[in-house]
Amino acid sequence: MNGNNDSGRSGIPDGAEKVSTAVIRRLPRYFRYLRELLRQGRLRISSGELSKLMHVTATQIRQDLNCFGGFGQQGYGYNVKYLYAKISEILGVERGYRAIIIGAGNFGRSLSSSTLFDHRGVKLTALFDIAPEVIGKTINGFCVLDARKLEEYCAQNRVDIGVLTLPRPEASGMAARLSKIGIRGIWNFTGAELELEKINSVVETVHMGDSLMTLCYRMNKAESDTDKKQ
Amino acid sequence: MNGNNDSGRSGIPDGAEKVSTAVIRRLPRYFRYLRELLRQGRLRISSGELSKLMHVTATQIRQDLNCFGGFGQQGYGYNVKYLYAKISEILGVERGYRAIIIGAGNFGRSLSSSTLFDHRGVKLTALFDIAPEVIGKTINGFCVLDARKLEEYCAQNRVDIGVLTLPRPEASGMAARLSKIGIRGIWNFTGAELELEKINSVVETVHMGDSLMTLCYRMNKAESDTDKKQ
Secondary structure, eight states: OOTTOOOGGGOOOGGGGGOOHHHHHHHHHHHHHHHHHHHTTOOEEOHHHHHHHHTSOHHHHHHHHHTTTOOEETTTEEEHHHHHHHHHHHTTGGGOOEEEEEOOSHHHHHHHTOSTTGGGTOEEEEEEEOOTTTTTOEETTEEEEEGGGHHHHHHHSOOOEEEEOSOGGGHHHHHHHHHHHTOOEEEEOSOOOOOGGGOOSEEEEOOHHHHHHHHHHHHHHHHHHHHHHO | OOTTOOOGGGOOOGGGGGOOHHHHHHHHHHHHHHHHHHHTTOOEEOHHHHHHHHTSOHHHHHHHHHTTTOOEETTTEEEHHHHHHHHHHHTTGGGOOEEEEEOOSHHHHHHHTOSTTGGGTOEEEEEEEOOTTTTTOEETTEEEEEGGGHHHHHHHSOOOEEEEOSOGGGHHHHHHHHHHHTOOEEEEOSOOOOOGGGOOSEEEEOOHHHHHHHHHHHHHHHHHHHHHHO
């Protein structure tokens, strides 16, 4: 633990060098719950209450937050607004990242209409595609641009995140291209496993099918347990 | 470990009572990689090769698969087709689950056009909404049905999974309704935290925003590390 020493505008204290993936994966959950508490006008919450709400142990919460310097005062619980601001900082919300979507098919379009980005401080600036019948169309307020002119656009506009919603076989080539342009984050929805050694960007791949399979597993398990009891 | 004794058609051996969430979350990954190997015509793979491909240790793979009875032969590696079939069974792929989507907005529509379901043995049978201007329309080959007639539809058709893509404030009420009808699985995309105590179904919630936040965290961390070096 390193007290409350932050390191510049990243909000990540120096002690946070070796924060485990599991903790990092839980941070967005804290962000969501705290946002909800703020909405409800809550000013303070004890780790016990937060624990009950989030279905994690109070010890776990204290341990998680201690990775970033604590933020709680013994006996006083957490200041909701302060904790939310701190976690937002750690998560890079205040960096004001700018994103583009590549692939204006059904899924890309639905993402472009979502509040996902806005609610997390990320500004969506453009939608790209290569199909002539889509280029130039306005979708959810975005004019679809020609993906062949990606380099040109990125030279003129700051882009931090490329969202891949194009067909899977094109994912790897596009990721390499984005990385070469200097785009630092790739949010990959194509299902392709990108070869990270070849890409100089941070990659986050979403496998929605894995979540469906987990659901099916748990249903199958529940049925099989019921069968056994009968 | 319980040898290779399966328990009936669930594919889940009796020894699998206490398989950890982490292992369960990894199973769909095995499923994906094995499917890809099958596509490439591979017949056998050693745990070493599979480990390299999946970026997990060979020990991890052996431990994971041992939770379900092993499936490998010392020195011979894994039979790809057999292992794929076994994991499919464990994941309930062969149960032939049937799903409906509730909420024919942008995201619901894009899901209905996805191969996500088909590729995992889940049959999508209908799309529901409450907006008069959408009901009766054909979207991706599905006629949008009136969500008020959900009970009627489910009485006449087997439905195992309800996919929630409706507005967040309606999620909790709809989940309770689906559970009451007897729908056993709920795949929740609304961002709402469903109160599991009140719902008698298996619930899997997808928070796509959490994945975006994780990406932002890692970008922020990388930037902050670079700042420090300079």
